[in-house]
Amino acid sequence: MTSSSTAPGIALPARHSAGCPYGPPPAYTEAAATSRLTRATMPGGESVWLVTGYAEVRAILSDRRFSSDVRHPAFPLLIAGGRDRITENPSFLNLDDPEHNRLRRMVTGDFLVKRIEAMRPDIQRITDETLDTMTGGRTEADLVADFALPIPSLVICLLLGVPYEDHEFFQRVSRTLLTQSSSPELLLDARDEMLEYLKELTARKRKEPQDDILSRLAVRDDLTTQEIASTGFLLLVGGHETTANMISLSTALLLEQPEQISRLADPAALPGAVEELLRHLTIIHTGVARVALEDVELGGTTIRAGEGVMAMLSTANRDEEVFGGAGRPIDELDLDRDARRHLAFGFGVHQCLGQPLARAELQIALATLFRRLPGLRPAVPHEELEFRTDSFIYGMRSLPVAW
Ligand code: HEM
Numbered sequence: 001m002t003s004s005s006t007a008p009g010i011a012l013p014a015r016h017s018a019g020c021p022y023g024p025p026p027a028y029t030e031a032a033a034t035s036r037l038t039r040a041t042m043p044g045g046e047s048v049w050l051v052t053g054y055a056e057v058r059a060i061l062s063d064r065r066f067s068s069d070v071r072h073p074a075f076p077l078l079i080a081g082g083r084d085r086i087t088e089n090p091s092f093l094n095l096d097d098p099e100h101n102r103l104r105r106m107v108t109g110d111f112l113v114k115r116i117e118a119m120r121p122d123i124q125r126i127t128d129e130t131l132d133t134m135t136g137g138r139t140e141a142d143l144v145a146d147f148a149l150p151i152p153s154l155v156i157c158l159l160l161g162v163p164y165e166d167h168e169f170f171q172r173v174s175r176t177l178l179t180q181s182s183s184p185e186l187l188l189d190a191r192d193e194m195l196e197y198l199k200e201l202t203a204r205k206r207k208e209p210q211d212d213i214l215s216r217l218a219v220r221d222d223l224t225t226q227e228i229a230s231t232g233f234l235l236l237v238g239g240h241e242t243t244a245n246m247i248s249l250s251t252a253l254l255l256e257q258p259e260q261i262s263r264l265a266d267p268a269a270l271p272g273a274v275e276e277l278l279r280h281l282t283i284i285h286t287g288v289a290r291v292a293l294e295d296v297e298l299g300g301t302t303i304r305a306g307e308g309v310m311a312m313l314s315t316a317n318r319d320e321e322v323f324g325g326a327g328r329p330i331d332e333l334d335l336d337r338d339a340r341r342h343l344a345f346g347f348g349v350h351q352c353l354g355q356p357l358a359r360a361e362l363q364i365a366l367a368t369l370f371r372r373l374p375g376l377r378p379a380v381p382h383e384e385l386e387f388r389t390d391s392f393i394y395g396m397r398s399l400p401v402a403w
């Protein structure tokens with residue numbers, strides 16, 4: 001049996017600087033090739049376990065002995081410094097039950113599959129209007145700024161009741177928040193700016209409630225303004241950058257493999273194709289963090305109480321034992337692969353609340369884009385594409401396209 005004190009460590013890369021831009025950083029795949037649990041060093045210098053195998057990642061994410069509570073002194077942080085301020089006012093993403101469950105329950109109903117299915121006409125309308133604006137009188141555009149970002153951003157604003165006129169503000173703040181190279185001060189000031197904005201909005205909603213999530217939260221007497229702002233923050237930031245990056249990365253990748261695009265036109269194949277894109281791209285490259293509350297034995301290794309763990313969704317989603325077999329190799333996109341068991345949305349009690357929404361947005365955005373613009377092509381060579389190499393959520397800075 002191995003234990004933390006004897007194992008060697010690898011340094012977690014601060015940015016995705018080498019290898020295939022659509023796959024996880026090589027440091028992770030190399031670690032996964034040698035062992036399913038590896039010692040690693042976080043940017044701030046703390047040692048953690050890098051967990052790379054599918055079965056092990058699932059085991060950790062469904063085990064309550066691994067905590068998501070960012071206030072735990074050994075919780076792994078992706079930025080160096082600022083621990084005191086980072087742990088203030090956590091959203092339910094970074095809390096354990098029963099607090100996590102109490103707050104998550106307030107918004108579960110808004111993201112149920114049935115509710116999101118009923119929103120499909122709105123998402124389709126938003127997609128069509130965004131595409132009309134993008135193509136109006138033009139033959140070239142930046143797919144990130146003109147398509148991938150506005151769609152999820154408009155949809156989450158509609159759901160939350162956040163005025164879309166403020167999008168430049170919250171998109172700028174989200175960017176700063178998600179940039180790994182931002183200094184802790186810059187990042188935490190951005191977070192506080194966003195929380196202040198949401199608190200003011202909540203106060204307005206309390207006076208004049210409308211038919212939206214923030215209004216429904218604002219009129220409850222069992223939630224503090226701080227809790228409402230933290231929940232709104234999580235939904236606003238989590239609700240647009242993730243899906244936006246999936247839309248732009250999927251488009252860039254499909255434009256490099258145009259023979260697969262026709263699968264999106266088949267309504268029976270579309271949902272499965274989107275699951276494979278989610279598996280293959282797994283945009284939360286850094287993995288999800290946990291800290292062990294007790295000693296836990298996992299695959300012959302003991303993770304000690306107080307040790308941090310990074311559960312690597314990206315390498316778990318390339319586990320040959322689960323996704324290998326017929327069709328293309330595991331490192332390649334294969335829109336006919338059965339990828340339904342992927343972990344791109346996490347697993348266990350913190351599994352992504354917004355996944356029905358993300359799925360609907362991805363299916364509608366990608367199918368509509370390639371149907372309406374059959375001549376869509378990259379406007380720059382692959383080498384000139386700019387990826388978000390230093391973001392907590394992997395993606396693209398821009399994607400110049402022509403049609
Ligand atoms: C393709 C897009 C998306 C991906 C890949 C994604 C990924 C994830 C992952 C991996 C987690 C789990 C984190 C953990 O276990 O620590 C998560 C949680 C979460 N996501 Fe998403 N997400 C996406 C879209 C969305 C959208 C559209 C929303 C919505 C509004 C959203 C809201 C949330 C929330 C609220 C949580 C916290 C759940 C909890 O702690 O109980 N996500 N997401």
